[in-house]
Amino acid sequence: AQSVAQPEDQVNVAEGNPLTVKCTYSVSGNPYLFWYVQYPNRGLQFLLKYITGDNLVKGSYGFEAEFNKSQTSFHLKKPSALVSDSALYFCAVRDRVTGFQKLVFGTGTRLLVSP
Amino acid sequence: EAGVTQFPSHSVIEKGQTVTLRCDPISGHDNLYWYRRVMGKEIKFLLHFVKESKQDESGMPNNRFLAERTGGTYSTLKVQPAELEDSGVYFCASSQEVVNTEAFFGQGTRLTVV
Numbered sequence: 001a002q003s004v005a006q007p008e009d010q011v012n013v014a015e016g017n018p019l020t021v022k023c024t025y026s027v028s029g030n031p032y033l034f035w036y037v038q039y040p041n042r043g044l045q046f047l048l049k050y051i052t053g054d055n056l057v058k059g060s061y062g063f064e065a066e067f068n069k070s071q072t073s074f075h076l077k078k079p080s081a082l083v084s085d086s087a088l089y090f091c092a093v094r095d096r097v098t099g100f101q102k103l104v105f106g107t108g109t110r111l112l113v114s115p
Numbered sequence: 116e117a118g119v120t121q122f123p124s125h126s127v128i129e130k131g132q133t134v135t136l137r138c139d140p141i142s143g144h145d146n147l148y149w150y151r152r153v154m155g156k157e158i159k160f161l162l163h164f165v166k167e168s169k170q171d172e173s174g175m176p177n178n179r180f181l182a183e184r185t186g187g188t189y190s191t192l193k194v195q196p197a198e199l200e201d202s203g204v205y206f207c208a209s210s211q212e213v214v215n216t217e218a219f220f221g222q223g224t225r226l227t228v229v
Contacts, residue, residue, distance in 0.1 A: 043221050101163060102171060
């Protein structure tokens with residue numbers, strides 16, 4: 001069965017510092033991996049995805065994520081955090097082998113960027 | 116281009132009542148999904164439509180939940196009768212292709228059953 005773990009309920013970082021939001025996954029085959037963000041009173045917004053190719057993928061708002069197959073991780077990173085990055089971040093996986101198209105999400109990590 | 120829209124944004128109902136949530140996907144998107152997030156937990160898949168057909172309904176919690184997608188356009192999710200544990204945020208998403216494209220989500224409907 002597919003699963004996603006986001007080990008941190010909350011990540012606190014000062015503005016201007018680098019940030020990392022962790023995600024590990026478990027699937028039966030090679031995964032499709034996604035990051036979504038939810039700002040207050042808004043829906044889920046797509047940030048970035050890993051499908052194939054370069055392990056480092058770049059997405060919206062200066063975010064990037066690195067696919068690490070050996071560690072089954074897909075951590076979200078940003079070199080310099082902004083206060084406006086404060087939001088709820090969800091990692092998700094889709095299994096490309098079984099044919100099931102649903103996304104399996106983690107529990108979410110709240111990012112709080114302080115001025 | 117309009118995004119995925121959901122209605123209502125909030126709903127408060129009493130236990131035993133019926134509620135119907137609506138989702139309008141992005142025009143031209145054949146794939147439509149329903150997900151639910153219960154307080155503090157992960158977002159869980161409910162079901163997947165391809166046009167008007169249910170492709171995967173493995174996440175539907177029980178027979179109090181009924182989803183329809185008339186004519187392959189908008190979709191409704193009805194909960195009848197609602198129970199306290201049905202409270203949460205219900206998200207709808209749509210996508211044009213399935214395999215390697217991302218799904219676009221609506222703003223969600225916050226359902227509170229009291």
